[in-house]
Amino acid sequence: MKTGVLLVNLGTPDAPETRAVRRYLREFLSDPRVIDINAVGRALLLNLIVLPFRSSASAEAYKKVWTEAGSPLLVHGEALRDAVRERLTGHPTVLAMRYGNPSIASGLEELRTAGCDRVVVLPLYPQYASSSTGSTVEKVYAEAGRLWNTPFLSIVPAFYDDPGYLDVGAELGRPILADLIGRPVPAPTAEDAPVADRTLPPDTLVLFSFHGLPERHCEKSDPTGAHCFVRDDCCAAIVDANRSCYRAQCFATARGLTRRLGLGKEDAITCFQSRFGKAVWIRPYTDILLEELPRRGIKRVVVFCPAFVSDCLETVEEIGIRAVEDFRAAGGEELRLVPSLNADPRWADAVSRMVRRSGALEDDAG
Numbered sequence: 001m002k003t004g005v006l007l008v009n010l011g012t013p014d015a016p017e018t019r020a021v022r023r024y025l026r027e028f029l030s031d032p033r034v035i036d037i038n039a040v041g042r043a044l045l046l047n048l049i050v051l052p053f054r055s056s057a058s059a060e061a062y063k064k065v066w067t068e069a070g071s072p073l074l075v076h077g078e079a080l081r082d083a084v085r086e087r088l089t090g091h092p093t094v095l096a097m098r099y100g101n102p103s104i105a106s107g108l109e110e111l112r113t114a115g116c117d118r119v120v121v122l123p124l125y126p127q128y129a130s131s132s133t134g135s136t137v138e139k140v141y142a143e144a145g146r147l148w149n150t151p152f153l154s155i156v157p158a159f160y161d162d163p164g165y166l167d168v169g170a171e172l173g174r175p176i177l178a179d180l181i182g183r184p185v186p187a188p189t190a191e192d193a194p195v196a197d198r199t200l201p202p203d204t205l206v207l208f209s210f211h212g213l214p215e216r217h218c219e220k221s222d223p224t225g226a227h228c229f230v231r232d233d234c235c236a237a238i239v240d241a242n243r244s245c246y247r248a249q250c251f252a253t254a255r256g257l258t259r260r261l262g263l264g265k266e267d268a269i270t271c272f273q274s275r276f277g278k279a280v281w282i283r284p285y286t287d288i289l290l291e292e293l294p295r296r297g298i299k300r301v302v303v304f305c306p307a308f309v310s311d312c313l314e315t316v317e318e319i320g321i322r323a324v325e326d327f328r329a330a331g332g333e334e335l336r337l338v339p340s341l342n343a344d345p346r347w348a349d350a351v352s353r354m355v356r357r358s359g360a361l362e363d364d365a366g
Contacts, residue, residue, distance in 0.1 A: 001118045002114070002116050004092040004120070005088060005091055005094070006111065007077070007081055007351075008121060008136050009077050009096075009097055009125075010073075010098050011024065011028065012074050013059075014100065016059055018055050021055050022055035024100050026051060031099075031135055033135040036220075062313060062317075064321060065312075072310070077097075078095055081095040082343075086348075087348060087352040088355065098136045098139060104136075118151060119154070120154045121137070121153060121154065122351065122354065123156070125158065126158060128158035128160075128244055130220070130221065154358045156358050160253045164346070167350075168350060169338075170188075173257075176338055177206065177261065180334065180336055181204055186199045190259075196264040198265070198266045200263065201300075204267075204298070205268065205298045206301070207286065208270045209271050209272070209273050209305050211273060211307045212273055212281040213246055214277075215229065215281065215282055218245050218246060218248075221244045228247075234248070235248040235251040250270060253306050254268065273314065286319075287323065290327045291326060291330045292330075294331030299331075300333055300336075301335045310340050310341070311339060311342060312340075315339075323337075
């Protein structure tokens with residue numbers, strides 16, 4: 001069988017215009033895995049509140065990050081696709097979006113046309129969430145099931161602790177952190193070695209800012225119903241009860257980056273951004289934290305966004321523009337954003353390795 005590769009990210013509007021953004025948000029927020037309330041309530045929320053008031057504001061935000069080549073998420077995704085394609089010789093590789101274009105249906109059709117009877121699917125979300133990975137896998141199966149000759153699918157699982165993913169993230173952040181503190185970043189801390197309390201100057205902090213989720217999403221991922229948020233350290237380690245918990249996987253990613261950067265226990269905070277609505281989301285909240293830090297004597301901050309493998313609205317605008325302005329307004333001096341992995345050659349290597357480890361590709365390209 002000929003095997004193809006489908007890389008899937010969340011999605012982006014076709015243009016930074018209100019109509020295009022409204023169309024994208026309608027598809028995105030109509031997904032019951034994203035807004036997991038009853039259908040009537042979801043429709044009312046979407047049509048009476050979100051679409052009328054958020055579409056134009058989101059369009060203005062997209063205009064700040066849009067490039068001549070288009071949406072950053074799509075541009076970086078296409079570059080990654082091309083880089084992975086070069087590394088997986090003989091295996092057609094295409095990019096799709098869960099919402100918007102290019103669609104999952106069009107991606108599967110492209111691979112079918114290329115003669116692929118087997119498809120390795122890599123959802124480009126490091127940490128599992130039902131609203132991202134779960135929704136993408138469900139959609140892939142649904143679209144594949146519409147075909148008369150259904151392809152044989154292999155899904156690459158969440159890669160929150162993949163060494164390649166963590167190594168590249170740390171290496172991208174290392175020079176930015178070193179430049180901010182004016183000296184080299186400490187050497188990585190071995191897995192079996194104790195972590196120091198602090199290695200950075202007292203006025204400097206690292207934030208690992210992940211996309212937020214309502215707390216109820218984490219609770220619904222706990223098959224025991226007796227672990228999530230029951231105690232403060234429920235995410236201190238991956239165990240059977242939280243093996244599918246987004247928050248637990250975020251903390252595991254943060255621990256992996258902390259060791260690779262040689263950071264101390266007090267050098268970094270894991271936090272969560274991009275919340276909306278009145279529900280209680282995973283805390284601490286990035287925006288609130290950035291307002292408080294200057295009062296604690298933290299004047300310099302480096303922000304990693306490890307939930308995003310491609311720069312997008314949430315990294316470039318929310319952190320790179322808005323958070324910078326808010327931090328300075330609160331008394332902070334400097335906030336540096338570490339770029340996402342995008343199409344870094346080391347990341348393309350790591351993606352290729354993950355696809356190969358799925359067991360569906362012949363080892364014909366190293």
